[in-house]
Amino acid sequence: MAKRLATKREIIENIEKFELYLNGKPNKKNFAKKLVAAGQNFIAYKVDGNHHFIPSRYVGHAKATKKNHLKATGDGGNTTISIGKKLGQKHQSNTELNQKYHTFCQDLSIKPRKEQSSNPRKFWILNYPFTKETLADYHAQLAISVKQSSNDSSKVRRKRLAKRKKVKPSVIFVQTKVYERNPDVISEVLSRAKGKCEECNMPAPFRKKKNKKPYLEVHHIVRLADDGDDTIKNAEALCPNCHREKHFG
Numbered sequence: 001m002a003k004r005l006a007t008k009r010e011i012i013e014n015i016e017k018f019e020l021y022l023n024g025k026p027n028k029k030n031f032a033k034k035l036v037a038a039g040q041n042f043i044a045y046k047v048d049g050n051h052h053f054i055p056s057r058y059v060g061h062a063k064a065t066k067k068n069h070l071k072a073t074g075d076g077g078n079t080t081i082s083i084g085k086k087l088g089q090k091h092q093s094n095t096e097l098n099q100k101y102h103t104f105c106q107d108l109s110i111k112p113r114k115e116q117s118s119n120p121r122k123f124w125i126l127n128y129p130f131t132k133e134t135l136a137d138y139h140a141q142l143a144i145s146v147k148q149s150s151n152d153s154s155k156v157r158r159k160r161l162a163k164r165k166k167v168k169p170s171v172i173f174v175q176t177k178v179y180e181r182n183p184d185v186i187s188e189v190l191s192r193a194k195g196k197c198e199e200c201n202m203p204a205p206f207r208k209k210k211n212k213k214p215y216l217e218v219h220h221i222v223r224l225a226d227d228g229d230d231t232i233k234n235a236e237a238l239c240p241n242c243h244r245e246k247h248f249g
């Protein structure tokens with residue numbers, strides 16, 4: 001028997017994994033698509049503003065994965081109870097969400113199982129800011145918008161600024177991938193640099209408030225993203241100017 005859900009967080013993690021399947025290799029993607037087509041009760045959630053749907057008998061187990069799901073037996077009865085408890089709501093039929101479900105199926109090029117009028121599809125609603133946008137996507141889009149803005153005259157820009165009602169920024173969520181770095185490499189490279197930039201040999205521009213140590217940044221010569229090694233040989237301590245120049249110069 002598959003393990004029951006313990007927390008709402010587990011639902012979110014299951015959905016994140018499921019989204020990876022939907023955007024993943026064909027075997028994973030087809031597995032996820034079949035589940036969506038065959039489902040009866042769904043959690044409805046939004047990814048970048050679009051409704052997506054995950055069936056209860058899949059999402060309603062702890063650590064829902066393709067492997068665990070194929071091992072699991074029994075119907076979805078238990079899962080509807082535990083999802084209801086974790087989300088604090090009953091699943092209900094909902095014409096609008098049913099339409100969105102059909103749109104989602106269309107986008108995935110799948111045909112939903114025929115709905116019985118005596119047993120309509122039912123939905124829970126999960127409000128959580130799922131996103132496919134990465135931090136790099138965000139910065140790339142911002143750079144395009146800045147370029148568009150710079151094509152206008154200062155007068156046009158100032159007029160636009162004067163007209164806007166909102167001055168506090170909205171908050172958006174993005175996915176971030178980080179390379180886990182070895183603290184010994186950072187520490188050892190800083191120690192090697194002895195407070196001077198290893199590019200221009202100038203002393204660090206200031207000392208850190210926190211520990212009064214010279215402020216330098218440890219940069220990878222071959223980027224980790226380009227398969228560089230996280231070693232002291234492939235790293236150098238740079239002043240912020242030299243570091244920015246390495247990336248943008």
Ligand SMILES: [Zn+2]
Pocket residue numbers: 197198199200201202238239240241242243
């Ligand atoms: Zn420098």
